[in-house]
Amino acid sequence: MRQKAEFILAVLFLAGLIAASRNITRYVASAQVGKSSELVVLDAGHGDSDPGKVGVNEAKEKDINLAIAKKVEGLLKEKGIQVVMTRKDDTSLAEEGASNKKIEDMKARVALINKESPRLAVSIHQNSYHEENVSGAQVFYYSHSEEGKAAADVMQKAMLACNAENTRQAKANDTYYLLKRTEVPTIIVECGFLSNWKEAELLITEEYQDKIAGAICQGILDYLGK
Template sequence: MRKKIELLVLLLALAGIYTVSRNLEKYVQSDQVKSEQERKMDLVVIDSGHGGSDPGKVGINEVLEKDINLKISKQVEKELKNKGYQVVMTREKDQMLAGETSGNSKIQDMKARVDLINEKAPGLAVSIHQNSYHEEEIHGAQVFYYSHSAEGHTAAKLMQQALLGADSENTRQEKANDTYYLLRRTQVPTIIVECGFLSNQQEAELLAGKDYQKKIAKAIATGIDEYLRNAADGT
């Protein structure tokens, strides 16, 4: 009788472990669930980070991240359209996606960005940002992707390589992340491109200039194009 009880307890424990693992698998897979058949592979969503009352980082040269994000995003849009892609911008002027006076406007803004990306179901979503660090010498563009997204990793790797077109001496590598809201909540491959460090004097000056903005936008568009072409070819 005792052995039967022990066996029953063991079976229940195994069943519990199986259920938890299945639920965990479902959770991980549910973060980015749209297949290529469900996505518009000729469509790209470009998310210009921050805006309105949310300036983002403030550069060592007093430039605002939100302004640089928008300028680079518009250049990326232009480059992609020249390549034949459809482009949806999360914002096209200096504004938040949520009402400035609404409660928790930052949270509502992020939710609105995620909702737009999920609704449009693009082949890829790219969020444009600028970085900052307390050590001024740190510099270089870097790409972030969701830890549990194989396609996001592929896109980030290709993008990191493409960014060498703007700065051939950049040694930064793409980086996984499982905490950024935008990466966790979007249902399509999404990457965040940190174009450089506004806390670095030289890089901040470059990022504030039209020539470098065009240069890095071209590199970003190249990375997007390469990812979507490879996806279309099944490679």
């Protein structure tokens, strides 16, 4: 009789555990409703006292980078992609009083990306060259990252849609701090050359920024398989 009672109690205890497990599963599932399973970090290069490149038309790279990054953020969120921005205004990530704000700012960007651990990090920049005729968007990736190369190839293809004359290909790099120090696939998108009059003038227009942002968004979605 005692053994039978113990058996019944054991069965009831087991049933209780199963019911609790189901409730926990339902709770976790409900908590995740509406939350994206994909995370992308968008890094608008430069900011604050660091203007980045200054165009032949006096346009500041930091302003163009941020404008495009915000547009990409909006487009990705419309597609249900979770986005983290390294900056949302004209600021530096370096702490006040840092002895070298540019270096501290870059370290902070890397730390943020590594902390968030996204599927992909995209750093948005503008290019410059000593010859005015050079133009065209180009994507850079870390030489020793296979996933970085895969993402860069996909993004470069998307960026070519902005300019039929652009024949540039994704390019490996060993030296860029952001590419070397991040622990996730990271690419740098150089949207155009501020040293080229035609491209510099395009890059400050809302219409062309929308076009660039659309291409970057499409490149990210293609890489994520969306």
